[in-house]
Amino acid sequence: MAQASSINKSRVQHHFMNAEQQFSSSKLGMWLFLFTEIMFFGGLFVAYIIYRSWNPELFTMAATQLDTMLGAVNTVVLIGSSLTIALAIRSAQLNDTKKIFYYLLSTIALATVFLVIKYFEYTAKFDVGILPGAMYTFEGIDHPKANIFFSIYYMMTGLHGLHVLIGIGLMLWLLVRVKAGDYSSEYYTPVEMTGLYWHIVDIIWIFLFPLMYLID
Amino acid sequence: MSGHHIIPLKVLLNTTIALLALTIVTVGVFYLDIPAPFDVVVAIILASSKATIVAMFFMGLYYDDKFNTIVLIFSLIFLLVFVGITLLDTLFRDSTMAIW
Amino acid sequence: MEQASLNAKKLKVRYFDIDENPSEHYLNAEKGLKSWLLTVDHKRIGLMYLASVILFFFVGGVLAVVLRTELFTPTENLMNADTYNRIFTLHGAIMVFLFIIPSIPAALGNFLLPMMLGAKDVAFPRLNLASFYIYSVGAIFALISLAVNPIDTGWTFYTPYSIQTGSAVILITLGVFIMGFSSILTGMNFIVTIHKLRAPGLTWGKLPLFIWAMYATSIIQVLATPVLAITLGLLIMERFLGIGIFDPALGGDPVLYQHFFWFYSHPAVYIMIVPAFGVISEVISTFSRKTIFGYWAIAMSSLAIAFIGSLVWGHHMFVSGQSELSTVVFSFLTFFVGIPTGIKIFNWLATMYKGSIDMKTPMLYAMIFLFLFTIGGVTGIMLGAISVNVHLHDTYYVVAHFHYVMMGGTVMAFLAGIHFWWPKMTGKMYSEFWGRIAAVIIFIGFNVTFLPQFIMGSQGMPRRYFNYIEQFQSMHQLSTIGSYLLGIGFLIIGAYLLHSLFRGEKASSNPFGSRTLDWMTSSPPAHHNFNYTPVVYNGPYDFHKPIADFTIGIAGSDEHHGHGETVKADKAEA
Numbered sequence: 001m002a003q004a005s006s007i008n009k010s011r012v013q014h015h016f017m018n019a020e021q022q023f024s025s026s027k028l029g030m031w032l033f034l035f036t037e038i039m040f041f042g043g044l045f046v047a048y049i050i051y052r053s054w055n056p057e058l059f060t061m062a063a064t065q066l067d068t069m070l071g072a073v074n075t076v077v078l079i080g081s082s083l084t085i086a087l088a089i090r091s092a093q094l095n096d097t098k099k100i101f102y103y104l105l106s107t108i109a110l111a112t113v114f115l116v117i118k119y120f121e122y123t124a125k126f127d128v129g130i131l132p133g134a135m136y137t138f139e140g141i142d143h144p145k146a147n148i149f150f151s152i153y154y155m156m157t158g159l160h161g162l163h164v165l166i167g168i169g170l171m172l173w174l175l176v177r178v179k180a181g182d183y184s185s186e187y188y189t190p191v192e193m194t195g196l197y198w199h200i201v202d203i204i205w206i207f208l209f210p211l212m213y214l215i216d
Numbered sequence: 217m218s219g220h221h222i223i224p225l226k227v228l229l230n231t232t233i234a235l236l237a238l239t240i241v242t243v244g245v246f247y248l249d250i251p252a253p254f255d256v257v258v259a260i261i262l263a264s265s266k267a268t269i270v271a272m273f274f275m276g277l278y279y280d281d282k283f284n285t286i287v288l289i290f291s292l293i294f295l296l297v298f299v300g301i302t303l304l305d306t307l308f309r310d311s312t313m314a315i316w
Numbered sequence: 317m318e319q320a321s322l323n324a325k326k327l328k329v330r331y332f333d334i335d336e337n338p339s340e341h342y343l344n345a346e347k348g349l350k351s352w353l354l355t356v357d358h359k360r361i362g363l364m365y366l367a368s369v370i371l372f373f374f375v376g377g378v379l380a381v382v383l384r385t386e387l388f389t390p391t392e393n394l395m396n397a398d399t400y401n402r403i404f405t406l407h408g409a410i411m412v413f414l415f416i417i418p419s420i421p422a423a424l425g426n427f428l429l430p431m432m433l434g435a436k437d438v439a440f441p442r443l444n445l446a447s448f449y450i451y452s453v454g455a456i457f458a459l460i461s462l463a464v465n466p467i468d469t470g471w472t473f474y475t476p477y478s479i480q481t482g483s484a485v486i487l488i489t490l491g492v493f494i495m496g497f498s499s500i501l502t503g504m505n506f507i508v509t510i511h512k513l514r515a516p517g518l519t520w521g522k523l524p525l526f527i528w529a530m531y532a533t534s535i536i537q538v539l540a541t542p543v544l545a546i547t548l549g550l551l552i553m554e555r556f557l558g559i560g561i562f563d564p565a566l567g568g569d570p571v572l573y574q575h576f577f578w579f580y581s582h583p584a585v586y587i588m589i590v591p592a593f594g595v596i597s598e599v600i601s602t603f604s605r606k607t608i609f610g611y612w613a614i615a616m617s618s619l620a621i622a623f624i625g626s627l628v629w630g631h632h633m634f635v636s637g638q639s640e641l642s643t644v645v646f647s648f649l650t651f652f653v654g655i656p657t658g659i660k661i662f663n664w665l666a667t668m669y670k671g672s673i674d675m676k677t678p679m680l681y682a683m684i685f686l687f688l689f690t691i692g693g694v695t696g697i698m699l700g701a702i703s704v705n706v707h708l709h710d711t712y713y714v715v716a717h718f719h720y721v722m723m724g725g726t727v728m729a730f731l732a733g734i735h736f737w738w739p740k741m742t743g744k745m746y747s748e749f750w751g752r753i754a755a756v757i758i759f760i761g762f763n764v765t766f767l768p769q770f771i772m773g774s775q776g777m778p779r780r781y782f783n784y785i786e787q788f789q790s791m792h793q794l795s796t797i798g799s800y801l802l803g804i805g806f807l808i809i810g811a812y813l814l815h816s817l818f819r820g821e822k823a824s825s826n827p828f829g830s831r832t833l834d835w836m837t838s839s840p841p842a843h844h845n846f847n848y849t850p851v852v853y854n855g856p857y858d859f860h861k862p863i864a865d866f867t868i869g870i871a872g873s874d875e876h877h878g879h880g881e882t883v884k885a886d887k888a889e890a
Contacts, residue, residue: 014844015436015513023220024281025439025512031284032504035291036542042295043546043576047561049299050306050572056252068243075239083232086223086274093222133566134558145567151559155550199275203267210259214246283511294539297627301642302575305630308639 362427434515457491503537529594604671688724713773739823764798
């Protein structure tokens with residue numbers, strides 16, 4: 001690798017033929033990772049579906065405790081962040097380093113807004129005693145398994161929130177590397193992979209929103 | 217097959233508009249009070265179409281190596297298997313099968 | 317797509333020089349502890365996995381012998397019931413999560429997969445190293461839990477007991493949770509490598525069957541392991557927060573835990589056995605000197621097993637209170653697994669038919685595999701029938717069944733593989749004489765240990781009990797003696813393999829005359845496997861061509877190599 005001449009070539013690891021092969025390998029690897037993410041959240045969706053099929057009335061009652069407005073706002077926020085990161089990738093392809101930086105920065109800002117809203121939602125519930133499982137003390141829902149609904153709610157949104165947090169971390173790291181001039185239209189694999197990750201986080205929320213907030 | 221397709225700006229913006237529109241529809245449907253099993257069906261259909269739009273245009277599957285799409289479809293099939301077979305237990309736990 | 321279009325006339329060709337033995341190879345290319353700990357070379361990572369799984373096999377084996385010793389008499393003679401519960405839990409957890417799951421895929425798979433594909437490494441070498449360290453961290457968690465307060469739940473961690481018993485459950489489930497990620501990363505790496513890094517000319521139809529088996533295994537790993545992760549994640553949350561999803565005391569459903577657990581753990585059984593099928597295909601074809609019979613049937617049956625194996629998890633739960641409907645469906649689906657497995661067995665037998673069979677040690681283990689695994693498989697089909705299952709559930713019959721499959725199947729194939737590729741990995745030959753003796757001892761020891769357990773089980777001896785009624789004493793004593801015999805067999809293997817490392821004869825590059833790409837490199841292989849890009853035009857089992865006529869194409873030296881090596885084309889043709 002030492003004698004490799006162009007920047008592009010130095011990005012190709014020794015066991016790949018060319019940059020194209022390396023890029024498509026990374027992308028397939030990322031898709032397989034997203035596959036595992038789907039199965040990972042899938043387990044929780046299965047728990048959700050089974051408890052909902054057992055207690056449809058519980059889910060209708062419990063969903064009234066969730067703030068539809070805040071859920072909808074967060075949906076819009078995440079869709080916006082999906083757009084900005086797609087634009088960041090586009091800027092990388094067009095070799096516009098400055099714009100990559102700003103688009104990534106706005107994605108981080110939107111992700112933070114999402115988490116702040118989530119924080120207010122959570123604390124409002126903690127205050128009235130809506131806590132997961134054994135710690136549940138809220139008396140507003142007349143159903144013996146109300147605690148289970150909120151366990152599922154906290155597990156699903158909590159795991160999703162954790163993914164948002166990880167996404168913010170990844171994008172902060174990307175910012176540092178963008179500043180260092182590591183990415184160009186020749187090589188932007190990490191930006192693209194983070195983008196794919198971020199979109200799957202968005203997609204999971206797209207399902208969580210109607211399944212949690214919009215039950216009537 | 218090229219993974220380096222630059223998605224036109226117009227496509228990205230239209231995708232966003234479509235997603236926002238579908239979000240409004242999702243919330244709107246909620247206030248329509250569709251009767252019991254169908255409200256979930258409608259919600260899932262709307263969410264799935266949103267997810268498909270994100271996967272096709274934001275994630276670039278539309279332009280990408282088709283094998284990546286196959287990977288995604290496979291994961292959904294296995295998820296359905298997981299849900300479907302588990303429901304065979306949980307939905308029918310109280311019923312006994314007289315014919316056996 | 318990335319494969320260069322071949323012009324056969326201009327292609328340089330390299331005859332396969334069978335005595336070639338390099339002075340520089342991957343083992344001495346870099347020196348020092350750091351070169352091992354920070355290596356991204358798939359061969360070294362494979363060896364590190366190999367060392368770890370052998371270590372854990374030893375620990376798990378010692379625990380097994382201790383258990384059998386306790387069972388020598390009907391009453392307490394070595395330990396009390398609580399200790400017994402902890403030891404069998406540890407035996408199970410160590411053997412399943414730390415030994416069998418990474419044994420063939422991570423150890424042999426890492427070593428062989430890129431070489432069989434003619435690649436220089438797996439697609440993501442650093443991720444590969446990371447997955448080894450993730451495995452190590454998981455193993456450390458499991459070992460800490462062993463030191464702190466061994467758990468007594470069995471390796472399945474069923475709720476609600478796992479929520480109530482000692483606190484070490486958190487540690488060991490965390491360990492298994494972490495190891496799951498290692499398994500996922502390895503699987504991802506292999507799938508991408510098989511798709512993207514095949515050498516020019518190596519079409520899907522020319523892949524060695526070991527690769528097909530690894531492909532099927534990797535799919536299961538990527539598919540099922542995340543569900544184990546979320547299950548154990550929820551179990552850990554159950555312990556920390558009391559979320560109640562699996563806890564009946566809080567309104568949850570413990571049977572749901574079993575669904576979640578077996579959705580991973582049944583396919584995991586195929587993570588353990590499918591790579592073994594791959595090894596057996598290679599060994600049988602090589603030592604029968606015959607093209608494998610039914611290439612596509614064997615390749616596709618691996619994928620079929622991966623798929624059908626994902627639909628049958630509920631046959632572990634016939635008496636757990638799941639609905640009758642699902643019991644019937646699961647039982648029905650279970651029988652289907654027998655079809656692809658049967659296809660494999662018959663194709664292997666057909667491969668041997670009229671072949672010139674050479675009963676070297678690896679082939680001996682392959683024979684043992686065929687014998688023991690078939691018994692294990694057929695008893696599995698019996699257990700899949702509901703009425704038989706209800707009678708035999710949680711008896712020694714089940715214990716014997718899965719030992720015939722896991723040990724008689726996977727471990728025998730693992731031994732076959734280790735012996736088969738030992739010259740390739742180390743460059744040394746082991747003692748053929750002692751190899752055969754150990755194989756015979758292990759075969760006898762195995763059957764003496766586990767055949768009586770089938771009989772005991774069918775007579776009603778329940779599993780997981782530390783004492784028993786006197787009626788079963790003779791059977792238990794026979795079983796215990798067999799386990800000592802097994803132990804002796806494994807010690808012999810350890811001794812002569814170690815001996816061969818230091819005193820062994822130098823191995824030639826292809827001592828068994830195999831035809832796959834991994835044998836087309838030197839023994840031990842060069843630092844980057846091949847000093848050129850190989851072009852494949854022979855099939856992996858072209859035994860009809862004499863080895864002297866066997867050639868491999870060379871597609872120019874690789875400029876990314878950076879070692880200034882030139883192509884060593886011995887006999888270049890115009």
